[in-house]
Each structure stands twice: as C-alpha cells, then as structure tokens.
Amino acid sequence: MTEAISGAHLRAFIERVERLEEEKKALGDDIKDVYAEAKGNGFDPRIMRKVVALRRIDADKRREQQEILDLYLGALGMLADTPPGSAALRRAVTAFGEPTPLTDEEKGRGCAAAFVDKRGARVAFGVGRKGAPTKAAARAS
Secondary structure, three states, X not given: OOOOOOHHHHHHHHHHHHHHHHHHHHHHHHHHHHHHHHHHOOOOHHHHXXXXXXXXXXXXXXXXXXXXXXXXXXXXXXXXXXXHHHHHXXXXXXXXXXXXXXXXXXXXXXXXXXXXOOOOEEEEEEEOHHHOEEEEEEEXX
C-alpha cells in the first residue's frame, strides 16, 4: 500500500537541509579564514588542525593513543632523536655509563642504545611510552 506524500511537508524538510548546508559552507569558509589568518601570524595550519582534532578526543582516550603511538615509534627506533628519547638516553647513561655499539640484532629490534651493567651483562634499551627507557634485551656479554 502506497501512502500519499505531502509535497509541502517534504519541501519544508528539503529547504531546512538546504539552509543548513549553506550555513555549513559559510562556517567552513570562516574556519578557512581563521587558519589563513593564523598562518599569516606564523602558525602552521596543518598542526593546528591536528591540535583541534586531538582536543575533540577524551583525555584518557588521547593518552592511550599517544602511548600506543610512542610504543610503535619506539619499536621502529623513531624516538631516539626526540627530546623524550634523548632524556631517556641521558637517564640510561647516568645509570649504566657510556653506551656500547649496537649489534645488528639490537638494531633490527629497534634498540636505541646498549650498555654493559655492573655485573657485565649487556643491556639494550629502546625508548617507549613517555620517553621512558624500556629494556629491549638483556644477555650476558
């Protein structure tokens, strides 16, 4: 059974959607203008967009995502040259002394530095969440 369609009722919905689409476009243009103004004042709009997106995420969820990202970057050896990675390396040097050259195996595992501890055991570290050193491998030398 087919029900009759009220043209006036449908037209009202369509017109509301069209008005909202116009408003959305105007807001999008305003947002573009703000990013352009920020760029003119020395800010990077791409990074600002990322910050806006991060601010939309719940703090706990954002922290969890950052920890996972840091874990992945550390596993790939991509945190060693960052301030948190450098700080972790300084803490490890304080604890173990100067690092020794990495073996090919340690490099393959994404280790950032290797040390020989007081007992003579070789300890290799990666850099994990929040720049904290993580023991990636330990074996007797």
